[in-house]
Amino acid sequence: MDYSIGDKNIEAELDKLLEMLDQNETIQRYKQIEQRVKNNEKLTQLVEEIKQAQKDAVQFAHYGKPTAEQEAIKRADELTAQFDEHPLVVAYREQLSEANDLLQHITAMIQRGINDQLEKEGL
Known part of the structure; x- marks a missing residue:
């Protein structure tokens, strides 16, 4: 059996499958909404605020400030909930x-x- 011919056939079929998937309505809708999420400034800002609150919590824990740590964790949780509910x-x-x-x-x-x-x- 000549594997190079079989490999080319498999590759061609895979390319056709990928093209069909790329044109599928479900995949198209997914890609559109994914792009909207990536380009949404409010969501980008929320992600940055969540990261900062998490960093703050780690720093407060490191410096032995449990009250400030808990407040930072609470803030991160609130921001995460806002993000999740968007x-x-x-x-x-x-x-x-x-x-x-x-x-x-x-x-x-x-x-x-x-x-x-x-x-x-x-x-």
Whole structure:
């Protein structure tokens, strides 16, 4: 068996699959909302504020200031809740879940096809 021809066929089929996935409506929606999340200034600011509050908590813990540490942790938790409840983040997570479900379904179909083919060939 000439593996280079088989590899080229597999590569060509993989390219077709990737192109089909890229054009899939679920994947398109996911990519659109992902871009909106990345470009949203409020979300970017929230992430930076969360990081700063977490850094503050670590520093306060290091310097033995438990009250200030707890306040910083509380602030980080509040900011994280704001982030998690933001409509774009909620929509992003829903689209991510749908895209993941699609990819898992496709992966399962491919695995079944390969297993069926291997059984037919007696391997």
